Amino acid sequence: MENIDKIPINLQDTKGDVNLDSVRKCPPAYSTHITKNHEPQATKLAREEKNQANANIFTLVDMESDWDGVIVEIHGGHVMVSRLSTLGLMVGAKIKKVSQHIMQGPVVIEIGRTQIAIGIGIAKKVLVWVNNCS
Amino acid sequence: MNILLMGNPNVGKSVVFSRLTGVHVISSNYPGTTVEFTKGYMNLNVETVEVIDVPGVYTLEPVSKAEEVACEMLNADNIVINVINSTNLIRSLNLTLQLIKKKIPMIIALNLWDEAEHTGIQIDAEKLQQILGVPCIPVCALTGEGFKVLVSSIKEASLSTYEYEEGERLHEAGLITESVEKITHRHHKLYERLRDATISPVRGSLIALIVLFYTFQTIRFIGEGLINYVFTPLFENLWTPLMLMVSSLFKGTGFIHDILIGRLIDGKIDYNQSFGLLTTGIFIEFGVVLPYIFAFFLILSFLEDSGYLPRLAILADNIMHRLGMHGMAIIPMMLGLGCNVPAVLSARVMDTKRERFIVTTLTAIAVPCMAQIAMVVGLLGKHGAAGLGIVFGSLFVVWIVLGIILNKVMSGESTEMFLEIPPYRFPYLPGLVKKVWMRITWFVREGVPWIMVGIFIANILYTLGIIDLIAVLAQPVVCGILGLPKEVAGALLIGFLRKDVAVGMLAPLGLTLPQLVISSVVLIMYFPCVASFSIMIKELGVNGVLKAAGIMIVSTLVVGGMLNLILSN
Numbered sequence: 001m002e003n004i005d006k007i008p009i010n011l012q013d014t015k016g017d018v019n020l021d022s023v024r025k026c027p028p029a030y031s032t033h034i035t036k037n038h039e040p041q042a043t044k045l046a047r048e049e050k051n052q053a054n055a056n057i058f059t060l061v062d063m064e065s066d067w068d069g070v071i072v073e074i075h076g077g078h079v080m081v082s083r084l085s086t087l088g089l090m091v092g093a094k095i096k097k098v099s100q101h102i103m104q105g106p107v108v109i110e111i112g113r114t115q116i117a118i119g120i121g122i123a124k125k126v127l128v129w130v131n132n133c134s
Numbered sequence: 135m136n137i138l139l140m141g142n143p144n145v146g147k148s149v150v151f152s153r154l155t156g157v158h159v160i161s162s163n164y165p166g167t168t169v170e171f172t173k174g175y176m177n178l179n180v181e182t183v184e185v186i187d188v189p190g191v192y193t194l195e196p197v198s199k200a201e202e203v204a205c206e207m208l209n210a211d212n213i214v215i216n217v218i219n220s221t222n223l224i225r226s227l228n229l230t231l232q233l234i235k236k237k238i239p240m241i242i243a244l245n246l247w248d249e250a251e252h253t254g255i256q257i258d259a260e261k262l263q264q265i266l267g268v269p270c271i272p273v274c275a276l277t278g279e280g281f282k283v284l285v286s287s288i289k290e291a292s293l294s295t296y297e298y299e300e301g302e303r304l305h306e307a308g309l310i311t312e313s314v315e316k317i318t319h320r321h322h323k324l325y326e327r328l329r330d331a332t333i334s335p336v337r338g339s340l341i342a343l344i345v346l347f348y349t350f351q352t353i354r355f356i357g358e359g360l361i362n363y364v365f366t367p368l369f370e371n372l373w374t375p376l377m378l379m380v381s382s383l384f385k386g387t388g389f390i391h392d393i394l395i396g397r398l399i400d401g402k403i404d405y406n407q408s409f410g411l412l413t414t415g416i417f418i419e420f421g422v423v424l425p426y427i428f429a430f431f432l433i434l435s436f437l438e439d440s441g442y443l444p445r446l447a448i449l450a451d452n453i454m455h456r457l458g459m460h461g462m463a464i465i466p467m468m469l470g471l472g473c474n475v476p477a478v479l480s481a482r483v484m485d486t487k488r489e490r491f492i493v494t495t496l497t498a499i500a501v502p503c504m505a506q507i508a509m510v511v512g513l514l515g516k517h518g519a520a521g522l523g524i525v526f527g528s529l530f531v532v533w534i535v536l537g538i539i540l541n542k543v544m545s546g547e548s549t550e551m552f553l554e555i556p557p558y559r560f561p562y563l564p565g566l567v568k569k570v571w572m573r574i575t576w577f578v579r580e581g582v583p584w585i586m587v588g589i590f591i592a593n594i595l596y597t598l599g600i601i602d603l604i605a606v607l608a609q610p611v612v613c614g615i616l617g618l619p620k621e622v623a624g625a626l627l628i629g630f631l632r633k634d635v636a637v638g639m640l641a642p643l644g645l646t647l648p649q650l651v652i653s654s655v656v657l658i659m660y661f662p663c664v665a666s667f668s669i670m671i672k673e674l675g676v677n678g679v680l681k682a683a684g685i686m687i688v689s690t691l692v693v694g695g696m697l698n699l700i701l702s703n
Contacts, residue, residue, distance in 0.1 A: 085304065086192030087554055088225060101335045105452035106461065106551050108333050113253070114222055115333070117448045119460060119550025 056130050060097065060107045060123035068096035069130035076125050084126075087116050095128065136184045137176075137288065138207055140233065141217035142226055143190030144556050146245045148172075149275035149565070150217050151187040154285070158572055159187060160476075161565075162438035163556050164465065166190070169482040171203070178288060192225075194232040208233075213291045214240035215284075220250035220257055220272070221557070223315055227307040230266070231298065239291040240268055243284055247272040249559075254319040262314045267295035276562045329558060332445045342449050345442065353429040357508065360425035369405070369421050377403055377413055393593055407642040415589045418509070418638050419582055424574075426508040430472050431573040439561035439569075443468065444553060451551050457537025458492045458544065459484065460551040466493050470501035473577065474666040477501070478673055485549045492540050494674055495682040498662045499689060500533035502526075505581070509637035510654045517647050524697075525654050532659065532693055536685070580665060581632075588635035592628045601627070615691055617698035619643060622653050626660065633663050648701035652694055660690040 057072060071093045074081055084090065088111045098108040098115060107123040109116055118126075137154075139147045143165030152158050155174030161167055172187040191201045194208075208214070216233055218226040233240060244259060263270040269287040273280035298306045331337045377395060384391035386398060395403065396410030405417035437443055443465055451461030462483050470477030474497055481493040502510070514521040541548065595601045601624040605612075608623035616622075621643050629636035636657050645653065661683065662670060670679050 082193065082195060083552065086225075086228070087552070090304065098330060099334045099338075101448065101452060103452040104455065105335065106448055108448065108555070112222070112224070114225075115329075115555040117333075117444075117451070117461070117551055117553045117555055119451065119455075119552060121550040122552060 057127055058130055060109065060118065060126045060128060061120060063097045063128060063130060065097055065099050067130050067132060069128040070094055071126060072129045073127040074125060088112065089126065136186055136212045138186050138188055138212050138214045139217055140188050140204065140214050141190060142192055142219060142229055145190065145217050145219040145226065146275045147190060147217045148187055150243060150245060151185060153275055153278055153281055155185050158568060160569060160572065163441040163559055164438065164444045165554060166483040169479060192229065208236045208238055210238055212238060213288065214238050216240050216242045218242055218244050220244045220246045221253060221255060223257060224307050224311040227310055228304060231303050231307055234294040234296055237293055239293055241287050241291045242268055242270040244270060244272045245275050248274045254317055256316040256318065258314045265296065265310055268292055276565055333448055338449050342446055349433050353426065353433055356429035357426035360428065365421045365425060369417060374403055393590065409589060409593065411586055411589055414638060415586050418634055419585050422512050423505045423508045423634055427472065427504050427577050428574055430504045431570050434468065434472060435566055435569045436561055439559065439566055441556045441558045444555050455548055456541065457534065458541030458548050459489050460548055462551060462553065463493045467497055467501055470497040471504060473503045474498060474662060475669050478666060478669045481673065486546065488544055488546045489548060491674060491678055492537065494670060495685055496533055496537055498666060498670065498682060499536065499659050499686050500529045502529065502658045505634040506637060506658055509634045513637060513641060514650055514654065521647055521651050524651050528655050528693060528697060529658065532689060536689060584632045584665060585635055588628050588632040591631065592624065592639065616652055616656060616694040617702055618649055618653055625657065629657050630661060631664050633657060651701065652697045655697060656690055656694045659686060659693065661686055
């Protein structure tokens, strides 16, 4: 977890559309018809930077075992967010994924010294900025 | 003035409670063991005060019912002993800070102090006391260390002077933790590897299969051993001669003789057929059921205290989801293999009413208690393993199919598991022995009277000829659908009172193996015994129980009928 400081500074900005919603909002034609040459240099850079940031963001389900990272977003209502926070699952918490169970089974993560099992339905809604995905 | 014991789940409140009051309550190594408020009394400066063991909560925001009730009890007349898990200070402090806002005098018990030290966590209790302004006492509830100081500090309970902004609570808990806690070294590698292996999907499942296999092997080994080498000799050499003497006092006949000793078979007492209170009644209880109950509770208590059960819950979560529950439902089910009464109570670990209904109904229908298992094994075992295989195999299929159906039919969906996995602990032996003893005495206290009542009523009904009447009335169902002789109706009737007695009533009927299989399955499934039934009414309400009972009767007829069709061909 030592390279936590390397989280991009624009994390706060990307927080709102981390879920790649912005990409999905584009009409399908956008990506196929407009070649990269037509794209202004600045936009291209911004897009790449953003994709790079997004590329490091996974749900707890998509993460591989042994990856660690920082929770950046929890999609859920007030009740769920406060329930998760009771066991330390909140934005900013450092976590490590321990295992993922087959057939839609729960995800096991480690926060601090304790391990927590999370049903897959909740785990899908927790987004993590991963430090060491290869 | 009352003393409330409050803290996160699985921090050892119940162990502290037992230490303070001498009242023994079941404690285990998983969150949610305590689902009811338990009251006890302790002497404090010649005054007797009430101590209340409050189920564990993570927050005081009333999300669940337990939290709601806990909040209501927080008023200034009471004192709170906030039990803290020293191995996870930050999480415990989150609750402590909320308690502080409630303005109640409190003291803090830093429990699991020894375990924290073992894992390299050092907490400066004095500094914590200075920061929070309330007494902070390190204790180890299992061994009783630190309790003298804790008790003498109760009178020093005070309002905390600590102030913070509500929105900053978690942050504040972190800051306090940082300033009082020092971590030196971490766990052993071996421990970590064991811990991770048991929750990894593949290795974990293999380990679970091995653990379950040996669990049942050990239960069988201990149970059979006790029966063959302890209880059977005791009955043969001591009890039978004594009973023959009693029998000869009554000259072997008469109403009282038949109630106490039962019918003599060729002038001898046959524990399977005589059916007297002192013969078959005592034999079923102590000669058949108790050895298995003891073996089961010994192994279960060991599994509970070691911390393995929550891991099993994680491994079973994906299956449980398809049956409308989440993984933690495995815990009530495991308890149900011992006795359905504690199982129904512990269904409260489930989050929603829907899940509690499914857990309770499935347990009542398809999870036989140890008393039934022991009797069925005794009845069918001599015919080889095939019969037993069909009985327990059908129950397993019923469990799966009924769960899938209930999950599809009932509105709503199963909630997600969200569980802190407790660390593995080697069970503290004096605590383990006490727990097994409590469960055994509880079983004898609750079980023996009902067995006696069951046998007494069975005798009266036989003598008055009522059983024959019922047998005739029930003939279309018992004979027509289930393919059993009509006399089985008597066993079904007594099964309302006590299932093991009912299984015992099958023995003298001379049933064929298919009939034994069908009647065993039917007896296990068709209705809960009176003890489980009353606790179900308490937990599910009358409407819930009526629904559950309907499901039971329908599924019993379907399964019994199908078994009859398959086995009679």
